[in-house]
């Protein structure tokens with residue numbers, strides 16, 4: 001079954017996310033693809049929803065940030081979208097305050113992670129704000145860096161307000177932080193749509209022996225267990241994991257139980273919760289890993 005592409009639009013408040021979304025929607029409309037939009041705003045009232053045509057399914061998540069206070073709501077809305085529509089792509093506009101790792105975590109519910117293909121995190125940056133970032137409060141400054149570090153495509157927007165040497169300085173700064181992502185300068189978020197189409201965030205499992213690059217970008221991986229595993233072996237597997245795996249979540253069936261456990265793992269801390277019904281045995285991983293093949297082999301061994 002064809003997976004639904006997911007694009008995450010990240011970037012600080014006012015950097016040009018909605019301006020970008022409008023162009024993408026126009027392009028998608030011309031291409032005749034079925035798409036949906038999720039918009040997350042911190043306030044209780046939607047401001048940007050007019051940007052989306054009435055015939056495009058739109059879910060609004062208001063009054064909190066999907067990366068923390070309203071994660072559950074995102075899961076149910078996303079599930080609703082996938083159930084009600086045959087979608088080629090979903091665009092998620094996050095609040096400027098969202099951290100990319102948390103957003104990926106919120107989007108990849110083990111209930112339907114195998115139906116989605118995360119195409120990429122697109123971060124818009126306001127050029128002037130970037131140059132003046134030292135004057136931001138330390139948390140906001142850190143968030144700005146994280147949004148750039150974890151992006152697959154970085155759009156340095158509002159370049160009409162920058163001179164040439166400022167443009168060059170920003171490009172160099174940003175490439176120093178994230179050399180793997182494409183970084184382009186834009187005005188009113190105008191970008192060649194081809195760049196979006198070329199994104200491939202989800203790491204493909206590479207063939208054994210493939211060259212492994214040092215890659216700091218976030219990637220995701222979904223494993224589907226075929227049956228039960230031993231809890232002792234599973235815990236041994238967890239202990240062997242590198243620090244570069246930030247999150248794991250999903251359903252694991254242990255050989256002593258009738259139903260799976262909901263499993264959560266965050267920065268090294270595992271948590272199990274009993275379920276009382278059958279669940280899809282999907283396990284979702286989020287981390288800075290270049291080659292998931294070894295991990296997949298370890299997971300397969302657990303099932304023997």
Ligand SMILES: Nc1nc2c(ncn2[C@@H]2O[C@H](COP(=O)(O)OP(=O)(O)OP(=O)(O)O)[C@@H](O)[C@H]2O)c(=O)[nH]1
Pocket residue numbers: 011012013014015016017018019020048095096157158159160161186187188189
């Ligand atoms: N001068 C200039 N203004 C821009 C540019 N791109 C966007 N803007 C303006 O910047 C403001 C914010 O743009 P949005 O696209 O709404 O930004 P956003 O990131 O969606 O904002 P939030 O939803 O508040 O997070 C709008 O008034 C835009 O018209 C640009 O390249 N140059």
